[in-house]
Amino acid sequence: MNCAIIYYSQSGKTKKIAEMLKKKYGADMYFVTPNKEYGGYISSVVKVGAEKIKKEKVESKIIPVKAEKYDVIFIGFPVWYGSMPPFFREYVLSCKIIGKTVIPFVTASAGGKASSLKAVKQSCPNCEIRDYFFSSSINKEDPEKWVEALIL
Template sequence: MKAAVVYYSRSGITKKIAEKIQAKFHADMIFVEPEKKYGSFPSAIIRVIREKKGKKAPAAKTPAADFSGYDTVFIGFPVWAATVPDFLQEYLRRADLAGKRVIPFATAGNNGREESLAALKALLPDSEITDYFYTSMTEKADADAWLEGIRA
């Protein structure tokens, strides 16, 4: 497998899983940065609520990578407002992942499992989305066991 890990993590929980993937599959890491950093938990919440109400969706400042050399792309994110963070969705709209195996992994407080997967399917209709991993505070899943099950 030639893999990349496209991910965002504000407080480090998703990042830990990204690093496990990197270690296991020697994957290249692509951290997707929002145009403007999200700060503390309360300020991030307030901003995301405001963004959801506003007309202009937030964007990522990370340029889309050239994915032609990869067969597998992991996509990791914290669930925000029950789905994939909007700026990461903006990045994924610019990324050419057609024909790739896409393996999403999400971390959350307590919801957004199905909504996040549905958002990714809509964003990446030409990718093969498989092996989705979701863990939350209320429904903890084992990332090591998940990684064991992924075909190299």
């Protein structure tokens, strides 16, 4: 079973889960770096807000993953403005992940569970999306338990 982990993490929460998955499955890891410096939390909130107003497209620095090599693709990201970070969505779309098994893992400070899942569904057409993990400070889930219980 060939697995890939495609993820973004700014302050490290989502990264921790990506590393747990890597440890369990030995999957290829792809950290999606934006081709723009967002800085820390406040600076990012301001910059992403401005991007939204100006409808600015931000690309990523890494080349699209060859999705056809993989059976299972984990997709992890933090919620930004209620959903998937826009540059990350562009990146996932560019990978053309079609007809695969996709397992999303998402972290947030509060909400965005349903809209993040919707964003994954939209960016990975005709995929089987399963075992969705979502954790926020309000709705804390244990990623270790989730990874441990996963059966591919």
